[in-house]
Amino acid sequence: MTPRGDVGGGRNPGNARRAFRMATYFWGVFVAFLVAVIGRVLYVQEVLGPQLLHAATEQWVRSREEEAPRGSLLDRNGERLAYDVPAFDVVALLDPRAPEHVEDLEATARVLARGLDAPEEAILRTLREGREQGRYQVEFRPYGWKLLPHRKEALEEELRRAGVRGIAFRPEVGRYYPKGEYAAYLLGYVNRDGKAEYGLEAGLDATLRGTRGKTSIPTDNRGVPLPYAEVQGDPAQPGKDVVLTLDVRLQAILEEALREADEELRPKGIWAVLVDPWTMEVLAAAARPTFDPNRYEEISEYTNPFVGKLYEPGSTFKVLTLAAAIEEGVYRDDDTYQAGVYAPPEISPPIRDWSDPRGWGKITLREGIVRSSNVAAVILGYERLGRERLARYEHAFGVDELPFSLTGHAPLPGSVRGRLPDFAAAPPRDVATTTYGQGLEVTSFGLVRALSAAVTDGVLRDPVLVKCVRDADTGTCTPPAASEGRRVVSPETAAKVREILADVVARPEGTGHAYAVEGYRIGGKTGTAQKVDPGTGRYEAGRYVYSFYGFLPVDRPRFALYIAVDEPERPAEGSGEVVAPIFRKVVEQAAPLLGVERGGSGSPEGEGRIGVR
Template sequence: MEKKTKLRSLLLGAFFTLLFLGLVSRMYWVQVVEASWLREKAGEVWSKSEVLAAKRGEIVDRNGRTLAEEAVAYTVSVNPELINAKKTSSKSKNSEQLDWDIARGLAAILTMSSDPAEIAELEKKIYGLATKKKSDGSGYLVDVEIKPEGWKIDGETKKKIDAFITELQLKTDSKGNLGINTKETQKRYYPSNRLASHILGYLDKEGKAVGGIESTFDEMLRGKNGTLEHERDARGVELPNSKVTVNPAENGKTVRLTIDQNIQYYVETALKTSYDKWKPKSMTAIAVDPQTMEILAMANAPDFNPNKYWEFGSQSDFINHAVASQYEPGSTFKVVTLAGAVQEGLFNPNDKFPSGKIYVGGRELHDHETRGWGTITYMEGLLRSSNVAFVKLGFEKLGPKLLTDYIMNFGFGKKTGIALPNETKGIVNMKYDSEYGTATYGQGQVLTTLLQQTAAYAAIANGGKLLEPHIVKDIVDSQTGEVIQTFDPKVVREVVSPETAQQTALYLEQVVANQDIGTGRRAYINDYRVAGKTGTANIVIPGKGYSPNTWVITFVGFAPVENPRLLVAVLADQPDLKGNYHYGGEVAAPVFKDIVQQSLRYMNVRSSSGNTATKTETNVESIATVPDVTGQTIAEATKKLKQTGLKPEVLGEGGKVLKQSPAPGTEVAMSQRIVLVTQEAQGMQIPDLTGVSLREAMEICGQLEIQCKANGEGYVVSQAEGEANGGKVVTFELKPLAEPKNEADEKKESDGKKASDGKKAAESDKGEDGNNENSSAEDSQKSGSSEGGTEAKR
């Protein structure tokens, strides 16, 4: 018995000894071995961390005007626990359906659709959120957000919800919170709504950047969130004198664009007017400074409102066609062939060729006027936008290799590098002779973006340099205002010499200035010299070839020619021309004209006539509408013009007016002379043009089909005739209006004026009898602007 007792005591002692040793070991393990890990875990429990949200940076225009910013918004949530409590505890019978009343009321306010079926679905969704329980089913949740419909709503929508809550409180005879909450937060706000929407892109309700600058510069705009950490007890109450750690947020940077909000407005307004009239599939316009290739405006129609990006007509509304769509450019592409031929010394404006049609690689290529205009000069071919002329220049004279080199050097077939998403590179893929032939006038295996064409024309306007287009001017620290990154103009390469660029610009000016046969005459602007080119290309129908009655209409031009400050490109994709391509000239060119007129005056650019337009004044000079005097005698025409307040400039020895410039119906300043041509241009002598503006001198040269060159800027002080490439060339020396003339210049101008006045008086005294052979100016305009044909237009 005693032995058993001792054994039991021994075992019990051993057990407690082992238990003690285990407890000591565990204490050692916890307090020493795992101490740091446990302290870290305890710190996580005690410590409460809050996110300090970074403020997204602003997007502003070149003058600092806000285009995108952060603004106060609200997020709607419901409290199922409180809703259920109100529903069960209220004595009012109207509270029995509180959850459904809340669902119906909020759905009516937050819906993004007018479809009753979709509204009913939203009601069910909100009802489910208003009655949502915890995952273990033990009770109701206390805060459930309604998303995405209730995320980041604006102040106006919040007011509607507040009014609904008040109405519901009266209905249920309840006071206080009914279980509907609105929490203040931040949202992206675009103060100008639709303005520059394709440039900006948008931020969706989940904070994702979609399209435009928002997407490209998302990382810089977003910034970095910070944190705020402090200690708390088990109940979540902050401990007194606890350690507080702050990692401040780093707000996003401000992105300053090159665009000008005012010019952007001019572009969008002109674009919308034409879009509403002609109802194309889409329209696009780009305005740039050709000296730097800074984008001053870029717009598309239709567009969208980034504040309400969910409201749109079609997904295609979000496409920035300026960079993401490619087209057969048509005759605007002829600038490449023309510049290459001038650079290589192959373009003689006085040489002649048979127009109408030409065979290349066994394929017939023809002009938009399929019968042609007979044998004409290359200058007339340019003015009429003859495809045959450019096939001969590009395919026969330059040759396929050199033509391809110029196309590639002008930047086609590769991306421009602009800081916008989804840019396409276009296509340059000629293999056969006929494909090289059609490429000379912008059809076939050549597809371009409007931005590529803009950059190519800018190379002509700025003296021969292809520049990389850019739309961001600099990045600014939003807190200090310090510029931390700039984007300067970048020269890609010199594509032609400055002399070639200047001469090409003068040729393109005559396309606009020649009011008789110039295809770009509808872009004519009274105050400024304009150079430009029209384009009309048939649309390809997959599997069927070219459509005979659907076109892409384009106009690209710049002004003033003597010192280009603005270049504008306009494209209309499949406008409704009622099957008549003659109307093509009325689509894009007038849009160009509206944009350039307003923008140059806003930019305070001196007009080509020497007057300075201002931002607050338009044209203070009296305006008159040119009457139609074609077919009238000199005396009749002079009398009619003087009655309108206009001065005639008679060219030739004939007795009747054969042609006039500007065309009838054009609005001009009272100081501008109206050129009256009285005999066929061939063999006519150019009059003394001393004292007239270069613009008027170029118009007269265009009427007489004489090649002209200019040295200097301002007004003609002297002129000299010479021969070049077998034809007559007139060179004008120019000086600014304010520059004092020497005595010889003054005497020459005085003598010239006397001689001119005497000539006009003699012509005015010629007999007034004879037949009145009025010709239709409207018919003449239509004939000059037509660009039809199976494949290519002007």
């Protein structure tokens, strides 16, 4: 018999194998699961980690870009001429769900049009289209875009009086020009988009605009900054203030004089520049027509009258011919000539003096300059200097250069070069007429630059508009790198030029006698330039640019003033009738401010000069 305990033959080998296989399978599944989990963890951590961290960070960290405060433009005494202020966009809320919304479109359009100086139909159209399209709100660009505080307050008052509701004001930043039209063509403007588009605002934009910043700060799920959270990132760097050479007091004098002249003469244009002729710092510059940078949309003339407008200068240019002739030793006061007509065989038609064909008979060269004789200028420049030397001096005085060519930096965009003829190929008459400012073109800054060299120390210098740049952190005001200039004539030649030009004003027969101001010794030169018809290329009768360049005191000029009047409505015999009243008015008011006393020669060098506070 077989024992009970041996029934089945003991451990079954098949069962053992099945158990082993199952154990192996489950262990394999477990290991695979573990590998998958670990792999997923590694994938999430190494691959998706940065993305998930960024997404999470965006939920609890708020980032924002910061606009850099723009630097201000100041006059030389620290008075602000352009700076940033709070501004406001006008918004009309149209959705009935808004706490207050526009109800009567016509009444709202009527009040907004009056307050924004805008066409009523344009405002009403914007309101109607917004309501038809189901918009929550509408804006009114450009009329209601970045209103300055005083305009916002005036509009709010009109809305209140009319009982109009649903108009809101969204805060922005705008650019404000507190003096309005003062020096508008120099300052330029920043448009509503914040882009500098004209004048010094554009030319100095890299200095003024600063650097935008980007910062971030941890917040809760509602966007509220966490306690003790630190702001991270790069904050905005404000732009630097620029102190200009302008003096707002002198600018006010010049603006008022030109305003009155514009009303009386009704010319096509007037422009005037007041400078320190030794340093070429521009103390004031004004023009008509002009514009208000706060309302730049209304500008009618975009050509800058100081650096962008080309015109023939006329007899003021004789100063440069005189200086060159003195420097080369071909001018002598007592040399005589027959005034009236200059008619060598190669000059056709003949060149005539402005008086009449008979001229003034036989006179000295000095008297010829005092009387503004064209023939005297031609004898000195064309006949005695000759074509080659004349060309060399006209180029040396920078007539065909950009007015800022020596410094290499043009703070006023739109600057153009003056124009001289090709002296190598030009006919003799075309060369000769340049001696008295005909057949060439200048800008007012370019001409003042050349004339100032001829009456100071003979060194040509660029106009200077920037006194210094002020650091926002340290307050240090750093002047720009100075140009040494370029010597054209000697100081002795310049002194002789001043002496002769003093006679132009002092002597009764001088063309500048109308510019005399009692108690001041003034030197200067008149100009009456006939204008060319651009269609025919011929000079037109009755169309003139009248001008004068004057300086005082003669011994050592403290300031020079250039004024040009383009085609006044009232006919005139010469510049004395048109320009002299403007000149005298400015001198009477500006001279005391600049330390020039009646009967004296002004303050010694370095004393009384306007400084920067």
